[in-house]
Amino acid sequence: MFESISESFRLALSKVRFVDDEKALKNALDVLKKALLKSDVHHKVVKEFIATIESDIKQKGIGQKQLLDSIKSNLTDILTASGNQGFVYSSVPPTVVLMAGLQGSGKTTSTVKLATYLKLRKKKVLVAACDLQRLAAVEQLKQLCEVNEIELFYIDGETDPLTVAKAALDKAKSGLYDVLLVDTAGRLAIDEVLMSQIKDIKTLLNPDEIFYVADAMSGQDGVRSADTFNEALGISGVILSKFDADTKGGVAIGIAKQIGIPLRFIGTGEKPADIESFIPDRIVSRIMGEGDLATLVEKTSTIIDEKEAKRLNQKIKKGQFNFNDFLEQMESVKKLGSMKSILGMLPGMGAMANQLKDIDLENSKEIIHIKAMISSMTLKERENPELLNNSRKRRIAEGAGLSQMQVNRFLKQFENASKMAKKFAGKGGARGLANLLAQAGQNRPR
Incomplete structure (x- = not known):
């Protein structure tokens, strides 16, 4: 949502390149006005919004930073109606x-x-x-x-x-x-x-x-x-x-x-x-x-148990992250929501999120392949990825109905993910693993 408005804000900011350029400011405000009207914003709201920004800028001086700050401040004011945010629980349940x-x-x-x-x-x-x-x-x-x-x-x-x-x-x-x-x-x-x-x-x-x-x-x-x-x-x-x-x-x-x-x-x-x-x-x-890292952290905290996070963190530090752990974390990441919504919370990734078709972390062909590969492994192989030699890989590929090349690609990505996880373990623990697996979803086997 707000994709057209977001793009118009970027365009408006690009119009103001020099300090105290009133012509550039007028062009920027015209861009904003047309975009807001085109986005079904009521004309009275648009008129008030543009007038407030123009007044702000003229008081503080024309410049990109002043325009950016004014847009953010006034848009936040518009979207902040009186009342509660999120969910508020009654003092007496339910x-x-x-x-x-x-x-x-x-x-x-x-x-x-x-x-x-x-x-x-x-x-x-x-x-x-x-x-x-x-x-x-x-x-x-x-x-x-x-x-x-x-x-x-x-x-x-x-x-x-x-x-x-x-x-x-x-x-x-x-x-x-x-x-x-x-x-x-x-x-x-x-x-x-x-x-x-x-x-x-x-x-x-x-x-x-x-x-x-x-x-x-x-x-x-x-x-x-x-x-x-x-x-x-x-x-x-x-x-x-x-x-x-x-x-x-x-x-x-x-x-x-x-x-x-x-x-x-x-x-x-x-x-x-x-x-x-x-x-x-x-x-x-x-x-x-x-971006919106605060919301991403909050969502992640609801799906990762603190004790489980500490246990997993220790395994990662020791290089013991295995396929069973990978599957468990994949199940957790599904609860975060669509890949598009996750990317939209990362700074600088909004444009990519808008172009991305949602990756279904449960029913996509690639995730089904990954689950089939792990299901074709023995219990020992799941616990000890280093056991997977060529003959075992061939058996896994046959069991999963895939080529050995696909299996090798997944194993390589798993190895890279494990190395990245070790870095996360030293910089904020297993909570960072949700972001890691979100990335793994993008770098999935073809």
Whole structure:
């Protein structure tokens, strides 16, 4: 997201090459204005943004640094609506969250992503299936929850969402759950029946949060829909789905600035782990190509156990990192989300991330080949990579249905990865291994 705005910022900065060049500043501001309007940002917001930057620059002096600082500061202000950031837990559990949104906005998948996010943070989560309008809505939620090992509450044959919601709340309280996420019915358009039903559920549950799921590609229509839901329900936050698929970013700026509702989470891909807290200064850092290492570190810390990290760190230092360890870490890295979202958090890698098609760390042909190779090894070979002579490599290649050249290539990459891991072990421990394996995913065997 924000790809077009990000590119316009870079272009605007390139226009200002000399100090106190007012003509260059005018050209730069024109570039920004046209890009923001083209990105579905409301014209009043654009006018105010450009005027504020122009005033800043004229006070501080014209120059690239002044322009960069002003853009970052003012864009952060725009994206910082009053309210909470990320997830805020109730003082008395369970924290009840009502999920609202139009049909097709990604509400159900966002509910599962949010449940996954909380589960990775060791929270006990219950999802309630209260979308009883759309055909197969409960079945979709059942499948998603089952695949991601999330507990779902539903009542077979029940047609009243209030009955399901009440029973789910009772279970969440008696079962000592930390969070109850309630998936409600969406419609193709806003109507009185939709609003009446969700208002009744709100009255019954008295939720701690009401999250509205907005499609990031919906532009000003998305802003208007969010405004309507906010007037009817009092939304406490917005989850932007399909954040990775939209290059414009107008809906994010509009919701924050025009309505004043805080953006709480963003969906950054198709995987359950592809959801992040929306923290304005970090998002602006990504837009400006400076990365977001803070979020990457936080995500990594949720998937790597501290004791396991220390154990693995010792093995790496001693040169004992083996294929079993490699597989375990591959499984951990999958939980970080898509390769595209990971690269987007690394400084200077934003452009590459935008050009990259997501690498599926579970179902890609290359990862399947790696797993087949390791599965064709004996237990001793997995523990001791140095045992792999030519005859063993031939046997592994035959067992995996691959050529020996492919096996040799993988083993060479594994050897290089092990050497890099040893460096990571001395500079921050096994937590750095997530970044190492992300790189291994790019340098995969062909």
